[in-house]
Amino acid sequence: MSTIEKGRDVLTLINVFTVAPQKQQELVNVLIEASRATMRHLPGFVSANIHRSLDGKKVVNYAQWKSMADFEAMQKNPEAMPHMKAAAALAQFEPILCEVSDAIKVE
Amino acid sequence: MSTIEKGRDVLTLINVFTVAPQKQQELVNVLIEASRATMRHLPGFVSANIHRSLDGKKVVNYAQWKSMADFEAMQKNPEAMPHMKAAAALAQFEPILCEVSDAIKVE
Numbered sequence: 001m002s003t004i005e006k007g008r009d010v011l012t013l014i015n016v017f018t019v020a021p022q023k024q025q026e027l028v029n030v031l032i033e034a035s036r037a038t039m040r041h042l043p044g045f046v047s048a049n050i051h052r053s054l055d056g057k058k059v060v061n062y063a064q065w066k067s068m069a070d071f072e073a074m075q076k077n078p079e080a081m082p083h084m085k086a087a088a089a090l091a092q093f094e095p096i097l098c099e100v101s102d103a104i105k106v107e
Numbered sequence: 108m109s110t111i112e113k114g115r116d117v118l119t120l121i122n123v124f125t126v127a128p129q130k131q132q133e134l135v136n137v138l139i140e141a142s143r144a145t146m147r148h149l150p151g152f153v154s155a156n157i158h159r160s161l162d163g164k165k166v167v168n169y170a171q172w173k174s175m176a177d178f179e180a181m182q183k184n185p186e187a188m189p190h191m192k193a194a195a196a197l198a199q200f201e202p203i204l205c206e207v208s209d210a211i212k213v214e
Contacts (some may be wrong), residue, residue, distance in 0.1 A: 001212070002110065002147065002156070002210050002212055003108050004108075004154075004156045005108045012158060014121070014167050016123060016171075016203070028208045029140050033128050035211040036211055037207070037212075046212070047111075047210065047211060047212045048210075049111045049207060050208045051119060051121065051208060054204050059208075060121050060205060062121075066188065070132055079114060085125050095156065096158075096165050096167060097161045098158035098159060099159060100157070100158055101111050101157045101166075102135075103155075103157075105147070105153070105154045106147055107147060107148075
């Protein structure tokens, strides 16, 4: 279980992948494998949450890192690169680096 | 604090807004107000998590509803409509309806 909180000192990466529906499950598998085998062991990793869109056309990774420095170090890490290339070969992607402005729950 | 979990019976709406940087904070405010004043009181609301991108160009609402029926009812709710129109007047948006394929946390 991952958590979203206002004011927590975490960098959120929302990466939106646009994919052909027949490749959606393959991309989901690549991102899960990347997160389990490699990302979770890197310094500053907090969580990766892989979502598939119901229309088959998108995959979204809602990921959390402790800091921008940790995220940037991951991008240069030789163990992470093959996973990122595998994902990039399957889909276009738009990474959005964010902070949480507010988290509103049901009362 | 909101939570992301695999296998939980929840509909996830990831709504990506593209906004002029000078209007980003206004859009964040509109979405927070909509969630606090109206959405959280509607049937099936679970959470809304408003994110601002660090480059100023995006706002992302990571929202959870108990079911597709609850989400669709919200879209037709006369109390919700003015909030959605206010957001649409400030930005373009791309709603992505999802389910969680996996949630990976640091060990």
